[in-house]
Structure formats: structure tokens, C-alpha cells
Amino acid sequence: MNKQHVLELKSVYASYGRVNVLQNLSFKIEQGEAVGILGRNGVGKTTTLKTIMGLLVSTQGSISFEGQELNALAPHRIPHLGIGYVPQGRGIFPNLSVKENLFLGVKDKAPDDLVAYVFERFPRLRERLGQPGGTLSGGEQQMLSIARCLVMEPKLIILDEPTEGIMPKLVSEIRAEIKKINAQGIGILLVEQNVKTALELCTRILVMDKGKIVMNASTQSILSDPKMLAEHLDIKI
């Protein structure tokens, strides 16, 4: 068991019925690292995150967090190990209040200093605590989804396209918060369509194609040789 590698996927396969999506997918994320996953639409990025969170059961391979095998665990236990998940489309319960959404995963009362910290990060939420989650703007819902992870004191937060379809002003706020969260030592696994955002927030980039990793490189090496990415993605840098 290696405690240093916080999250490790080894030769993971997963499918929806008979359609194989993840095929021999392997990667590691070390403690506190910020890693970005890029890839064209439909290559299996969301499926990867769902499989880590136990929402889809892998058919082969192993997924471990701090040496503990996740495959055998019920999905609701996984956030309690320290993995926060901000799903694509945010996963807010529209009819529950902002406050109810925020503390959904917390069994006992969240410590006051933690609540204060979260509101300091996202003052917009404090002002809207009684409002139904569904009435928040897209960007505010995204903040709520991130804040809901933070109150559980995660070691790693997994985010699926957190700035998708959000107005530019809130995009930069969300980006800045993700950066601050990582600066505090919380690991980040970020699925992004926006290459610039991924390069700005992450120190390592994985590119997926057809259910597996086809490139794994440091952001530094990509910035010094941007053609690397263009080989795998339809982008101009």
C-alpha cells in the first residue's frame, strides 16, 4: 500500500450494458496534486469520474484511494473517505434550500469554523441560504456544488467541467476558488473542455481517447511544446 498515491486507477474497464467505454484506463494522482483530464466529447471523461465515485461499477481493474480498494464500497461511502465530487450539471437538488443542499452529506453539525471558511470562500451562498437550490444561477449552483464538497473536508475534489455554460464573470470566480482550494493542499481532478483553464489550474494533464489515457504530461512540458496537445485534440494554441 502506498499512502503517497492518493488515487490510483489500474487497468480499469467499464461499460454501459454491452457498450465498453473505459478500456484499460490507468493513472495516478498524488497527494495535493492538480490534474486535468482533457479529451474530445464522448471519450469517457465523465464515465471515468462516475466509476471512481462508484456510480458505475467497473468490470475489471482496480481503483484505490490511499491504498483502499473502492470497487467494493457502496457509492455513498466514497465521499466520506475524502473524495468530493462536483458532477457535470452540478447535481443540486432544486427543491431543497441552499442550506439543505450544502449540509446534505454531513451527519452531525459541521464545525462552525468550517462553515465560516466555506462562506468566506463563497459569500454569494451565505446571502442565499434559504432560497431553493434550483433558483440559483448556473454559476451559483456550481459554487454550491463545490461548497458542498468542502464542508466534508475532502482530500481530493473531482470536478466535471465546472465552468461549462457559465457566464464569464462567475467563471473567473470559480477558477480562482479552485486554485485556492488546491493551494490549501486539497487535490484536484478536473475534467475540462477549456484547455487554457486546465493548463492554468493543473500541473499535470491527461488526455483521454476511446476510454484510455493517451497522453500524460506536466503542464510545464506542454507549455514548452504546445504541439503535444494538438496531436490529440482539435485545438490551436
Ligand SMILES: Nc1ncnc2c1ncn2[C@@H]1O[C@H](COP(=O)(O)OP(=O)(O)OP(=O)(O)O)[C@@H](O)[C@H]1O
Ligand atoms: N448512461 C449511459 N448509457 C449508455 N451510454 C452512455 C451513458 N452515459 C454515457 N454513455 C456513452 O459513453 C460514452 C462516454 O460518455 P461520457 O459521458 O463519459 O463522455 P465525456 O468524455 O464525458 O463527454 P463530454 O465531453 O461530452 O462530457 C459516450 O459514447 C456516451 O454516449
Ligand SMILES: [Mg+2]
Ligand atoms: Mg462529460
